[in-house]
Amino acid sequence: MTTITEPTLREGRELIDHDLFQILTDRVAVEHGHDPALAERIVDQALAFLATSARHAGRPLSPSPLVDHGWHEFILHTRDYATFCDRVAGRFLHHVPTDPTDTDVTGITAHDRLVRTVDAISAAGFYVDTDLWPTGHHIECSQCHQGCTSSPA
Template sequence: MTIAMERPVSATDPLTLVDPEVTDRLARRITIDHPTIDEATARRIVGQAAAFIAASGQQPGQSLAPSMLVDFGWHAFILHTADYADFCQRVVGRFVHHVPTDEDEELPGGAKETRERTLTAIRAAGYTVDAELWGASAECSQCHSGCHDSPKKG
């Protein structure tokens, strides 16, 4: 009897999604804004932010959220609006909004479930996960109230 095994699909380094010049700008911004982060780590953060944004675009309404460190990369990217808009259009096909959560607002399932949901979405999108950068979740997501097009509840 022969058992057919599926060949594992190799994951893509998400840093390849970002133009090298943009990566340099974003890494520099991260190290300026967060002096305790070295350049090599900042570049890893940029890659994971790219993976998060790409996965968010493929999984709208899934209440994904970056880690605190990955959020530094997302914030740096957003500050470079032309680069960010171009990246979103090229990789996702639409703009991915950054939506801060209110102090009393919690993502569905809490922090641990949100982290797992996010990492699963990144892997499903075909990107590698740099586990060291995925500690505590940030207080923001890619969607409003669990859906990419719903308004904030007042």
């Protein structure tokens, strides 16, 4: 008898120790006015985004505005952030702000970058919290294996 198991989706929070995750979550909650549960989700997705960006070949990826809150707070912890970057990417991951209304040199809009980013995070095996990624269209659900689609709220 052959047993088939579904792959387990990773969470961004697995990439750092619990204490640092809590510090970042608390900072996101206080500095950006989010409730603690939302702050946890934001930091989790920021870490998944960073790990995906570190290994992604091709066009650049972009965080959503909410996920960017998590990245901003992590960058402020320079030693921990630099150590994370060295371990996960082998280099420093710079933050280069973009205007959401801008298109890049290839004509890709901010919306298209978010769609590409969500697809890349999912392909990297991370859980995607679709409520934090306002892509405005149905995306393939990475939370189950039933072939369904999920639309962000």
